Amino acid sequence: MKRIASGVRFLAILLAVFGILPPTRDSQAQSTTDGAVGGTVTDQSGAVVPNASVAAKNLGTGSSSAGTTDGSGRFLIIHLQPGTFSIEITATGFAGFKATSITVEVGRVTGIDATLNVKAQTETVVATAEAPVITTDRADLTSNINDISINNLPINGRRWSTFALGTPGAVPDGGFGLVSFRGVSGLLNNNTVDGGDNNQAFFAEEKGRTRISYSISESSIREFQVNTSNYSAEYGRSAGGVVNAVTKSGTNRMHGEAFWFYRSSDFGAFNPFQTIVPRPPAPSTPIPVKPEDKRHQFGGNIGGPIIKDKLFFFFNADQQKRNFPGVANASSPAAFFAPITVAAPTTCTPLPPATLTEGQTLFCRGITQAQTDQALGFLQSLTGVVPRTGDQLLLFPKIDWNIDAKHHLSLEYNRMRWSSPAGIQTGGVVFRGQESFGNDFVKDDTAIARLVSTLTPTMINEFRFQYGRDFEFENTQGPIAGEPVSFKGISPQITISGSAGIVFGKPNFLDRRAFPDEHSYELADTFSISRGKHLFKFGADIIRFHDLNDNLFQESGAYTYSKRVDFISDYVAAVNNFPQPACTTTAPGGTPVPVPCYSNFNQGFGPTAFEFTTLDYGLFAQDDWRILPRLTLNLGLRWDYEKLPDPQIPNTLLPATSGFPSDKNNLGPRAGFAWDLTGRGKSVVRGGYGIYYGRIINSTISNAITNTG
Template identity: 45%
Template sequence: MKISGWMMRGALVALIATFCAATGLRSYGQSAVDGAIGGTVEDASGSAIGSAIVVVHSNATNAEQNVKVDGSGVFRVIHLQPATYTVTITAPGFRSYRSGEVLVEVGLLTDISPKLPVGNVSDTVEVTSEAPVLNTTSPDFSGVINQKMLLDLPVNNYRWSAYALLTPGVVADSSGFGLLSFRGQSTLLNNVTIDGADDNQAYFSEERGRTRAGYSTAKASIQEFQVNTSNYTVEYGRAAGGVVNSITKSGGNKFHGEAYFYDRDAEWGAANAFTTKTVQVVPNGPFSSVNFKPTDRRKQWGGAVGGPIFRDKLFFFFAADRFQRNFPAVAAASNPTSFFATPDAALPGGKVCGGTGATAPSTIDAAACTLQNNLKLASYGAAATDYTSGLANLNSLLGSVPRTGDQTIFFPKVDWQINGKNHASFEVNRLRWISPAGIQTGATVFDGSHSFGNDYVRDTFGIAKLDTLITNNISNEVRYQYGRDFEFEFAQDPAAYETSNLVGPTLGGYSNPFGGLPPSVSITNGFTFGTQTFLQRAALPDERRNQVADTVNWIRGNHSIKFGGDYIHTNDLINNLFAQYGGYSYSTLTNYLTDLYLSQNPKTVAQAHNYSSYTQGFGRPGLDFNTGDYAFFVQDEWKLNPRLSLTGGIRYEYEQLPSPVSSLIVSSIPQTGSLPSNKSNIGPRVGFAYDVFGGGKTILRGGYGEFFARVINSSIYNALINTGSLNGQPSFTYTSTSAGAPVFPEVIPTLVNTGTPPNSTFFDKNFKLPEIHQADLTVEQDLGWNTVVSVTWLGSFGRRLPSFVDLNLPAPTTVTYTVVDTFGKGPLRNGSTFTSNFFAKSTTSSKVCPSQRPDCNFGSKTNIFSGVNSNYQGLVGQISHRLTHNLQFSANYTWSHALDYGENNQTGTSANALVDPTNLRGEYGNSNQNVPNRFVLTAVATSPWRFTGWKSYLLNDYEVSPNFSAQSGLPYSVATSGTLSTGLINGAQLNAVGSGVNGSGGTGTGNGNFRLPGFERNGLQQPSTNVLDLRLSKRFNVAERVKLELLGESFNILNRQNVTSVNTTGYFIGTTTNVAKQVTANLLTFNTSSANSALPLFGSVTNSNASGFSYTPRQVQLSVRAQF
């Protein structure tokens, strides 16, 4: 039997760790997937009792662990699943200690340090409960989201991981779909785990299943999770941001479970003032935009149950969850006022086609005149009729679009207490998501009704885990995971209009060769219809993963050591060819109608080339490739004395990238012949925890660590396939006059090396893994009454972060613009000049040098480099109160500042992310995730009164749970729009290589594409936001062990209009000409209202409460839940 390479590597990891465990060294410490109970046993005078025996009994499964304290009275019981335990401590000559409700949480040590009074062992000191109030041993900055918070706090997002936003140092990205930023770092640098197994998608570097699906794991299957923001243990890696580590539920000796139904309907909530649709007020009249409240109905139901299969031995847990969403969209034009303007049936008196001054027709009548000329029609009236008819036919592609989402999740789990020394668990999570027309999720979409695209996700993973206590003092944990994340998207069936006008076979004798799917057509101020250029996506990705991990814990004296290894083998299959069905772009509706009518006549079809550009991709549909992630780690926790713990560790990581595809290597670009192999990723981690006064009430913790993130697989894929080789996926762009350009609506059936030359993408020869240096310092004080306050300084310093730069640009010259801002509303003074670098095309003819770039045979040559630095510092204040006397609350405030040199949040690659490719320092500014101020307050309050009799059913067991957050607005930059296609450069007329003021095509990594160079990136901020979510519930005892709960929730209950986007276009790029049509000046015109030039549009609000699940109009949800 042939053993695959990944199996050999995984077995090696496990073998090394297991061999070390067999050396007989004692275990001492909790792991990333469980918790621990530990402390010091002393007598009444504070002297250690070295003869004590500690018994930890699981209240759920009756499993027990027995340990003997060491000579200093110190003990620790590890590998405890988050739950409640009974702890009994006995010692000869002393009274026994017993606590029946000891709470263990993931990643934390619950400290029990009793002082046993002298007496008989048969006499017992009873303690009601214990919980980990203070972190007295580890230096990490983290928080636990426990079952109480998961059950009782209102959170708008259905994803359980969204609860991480309740912890300090964490913010959502601008989309609000669930991507998180930790300490100002990119949302792509995090790591999500479930029961210690990797739960990420390597291709897009997001949580498995991504964010368009409702959620990838049912909340009913999650016991609790830990949010690690800084300086986390060496077991965690492959992340330069944060780690969210979840633990699933298990069954016990008693049957327990829940059933639930949640119903949310937009009709019960508020409307968004910026959500509009286009309507025709009167028949054959003008079109205009009106506000409306879109339909959005969401229903979630399911349940979970756990219990014994064989008492004390074998247990099961099963969760099932359904999520259905009915949210029809509106297909609309982006600028309906302009797009749906209709010409007069006859020219008004005194107006003539081609007239100037007083005889000039209106803009829309002039469009009809142009159509008359293009089609060589006999009269203006005939052209006006054709224009209006063509517009009416296009309108058939707009209006309401049925759209749904349907998701099913199953989660079975089995726990097997093999014997007193071995515990195994097996679990599977299966997700299926189907969403017809669901690729585009906005209420109003600027696409045709049959161009939204269908979205599908099939996600399945299984995890097996074995915990072994070789003796009472030796432990080993081994995990294996297999997972598949299969995501695919397909076009909808074409509309009748698209089949008739874009496919054929009635189009002048032409018939589309690609199975009846039409090309994409995009019209400025209108919408896009046909087959979207990003479709079909038969697999994006089809990702399969195998993971093996092993962790060992042991001790020598007062040194507590853990070490182990981890290996992940990932196979990504990608099947997606961009623009394979072709894509036409039109700058005006008139030009589109011209080509439409010309294409319908065999005698004129050859003239149907009035488009601005045509793009089509060719070549292989995709490829599959493998990556391997290796990690080895060791950590020593040194209990120097009862008050001071020191931690030191080191983690090594290596990401093995695939070899280039030999047929795709371009000999003239040697970088395409290799991918990076960085083996120097050694990350030290050190920290301390100090009990300042020795009473366990005041703790000082701090630490430093070096962390590494992965190279995103989508970047690897682009470097493999988009090398510029014609054997890859070359994409060619044509103007209407380019050699080989098709006539509308034809597509090119086979690869023809014409049009613009292909682009190339490759890794820099010095590329390294992203690296983050983290440090933190915390002072934590136990105030008593289950209340803790803390103050923390956080620092994160990024190095070698990835970005993209175009190396195929000419040496820059300079360009000078004259500023036009009559009312002086913009940052540049009216009439002043603005000078910038300028990247101009070569004056050599495109027939001699096709790209008119330094390398004539290629367009952009994108270098994926690791040269971006970042700097984050924050100050966090927290207070938390565990549930006592009917109240639990937590509040935190974070002040922070995140700066970087253009950290990139983009999956895949862009041609050029730098505004000025010669000046990386020009990118320095506020991070995209810079949120200087953020405050979060949550609480759970239960009714303190207790009535009896019939009154108890009406008046007892109420609960109110607020969740409030407020933060600074997200940053944005001054952006530009347009291209200096023919500008005056040092007295010569030159063309820009790309868009933007300097013609580099560099979008800039700030929030505002084609940023204006010379101005601070992300120097402006949107208005601050705040959201209050509120839940009110009433519980009923319907049986001895069954509780029924009725819930009412409102998200953004005050309907605060939280701004989610603003107009970032500060200036339009243009030119002026003299009578002889010669360029005389380059202009930067400030963005103001066409109706009132004194009214700036730059910075104006364009949308509010439209950010996924983070910010929405007020929504109401009604629910019922039963627990037993």
């Protein structure tokens, strides 16, 4: 507690110190949702022009922001919604200056250096200034993916965050769509959309995880920024990379688009490693197979004014229809489909060790040829083509309201529904029975309200609220004809190992009635103020995650057979109501005792559902200080704290299970510099140091709650 108080006192001291500095506009800008314009105003002789008025107008919405140059002729206008702007600069004794088509991107400052002429009429400069390729005012390593790149770069699946792989320091993390920055686990990244948390706390991935196609439509995303390293204290809850996305909005001009993408396996080549083996009596030579996979992705959006310059709407709809049937097969088809001829051996007693054929073993267990053929027919019915689809629907309405010249309110809602019968197993050929693929479903809902208030020309406040629900659940398919089931009509998982390997029945990890059902609530506030050569930012955020996890591993039991003949023996005994099992073991004294033929059985017991709550707190202070015209220092301090729940089933024999440790001293200093070598924005030397804290993922907390020894 002492360390927390020290951190809060330190932030208070920063506020007090920064508050006494004289105000101007020259500093740098960084934001999770907005951009900025800045530059220097001079006259024809090269002398700086102080106290010049600068106005930035959003050409899409008509909203305006204003500022003035300081004693060094520099200006900075922050918290501009990404888009296209016009810039007007006026000063006493000079002709006006106007630049059009100025692009503002998220998290960046677009530079505008103006020269004012001494003459009576306004000079209009037709300019198409883009955000800088190289940022010379920040220590962090960032890359921006704008709408042009999103619309034109090729991508498989339309998951917009995959474009992050095209940025420096980013590589795939495993085969399920995660991204690693600087070699750090993809579970330690942070993903935000319009400033709101876009992470699932339970598995530390994007909402919806990576089995779905995407949780937010690519057509809803205007642009996003990838922060790879040395990022400011504004960004927390991450030791890897930070991805900030902003969505599209309506403007004064009615606009929209429609799209349809079709991808088919008919257009692809054969994979030489994707093969199947025909059933006997056909030759057991592997032959190439090209699994069917046809995907339609279609939708559109529209945006425009409700009240010109005042109220705007945007709506996007996105749907996917995918048909990708799978093939259920055994790992060794030749052995699995091999026929069995039941025949009498020379002797069954005493039972010779491993000298009997499968047919002789079955004969000695009292199983006939007809019963054997019945069991083989059932096993063969487990294989074949499995119908499998992956369909989803996304809806995204958004309202932007310029309440007045000083207040802007944004309201948005994202709805995603994913349904994939037999879609848990996604491989082309799966070594499971037809009824053992598992059904996958996801429901995602996110609502964000964001209010930006310009308190004075040098003081801006942003308040944000978000509610989200990420509900993921999976269940089993129904049993096939002839499959033994329990009194509840459910087949346990059955594994036949050895040379004829296959797994069928209800998978041992199902049902997952909630895995998880996660509700999140976020409150955040950021205050920005320009003072002297500084841009200060102070902020606080709190996120409440409530997780329900309803799943019991092996709740329906799991049998393992080391050989095919052992399963056949138990199968025949079950479906024919044998009075006793077919296998025997020797009891003490040498008496043979009938026993089932499986080699192992596991059963899960106990409560199936656990729910708990975590609270994430964050405080930060950031100072971007332009100490020299070509040298900028980025200084900050952040405090993160994750409040863990209390244990629910403590083990009295293990005192350590009665409570979780609480780490309250997560103070993360950030310090960096950016030096413009030539002053022309062509070359920059940057460096930085920071301490970053990733959160403890909630699945780890869940394991600690349930696995108490």
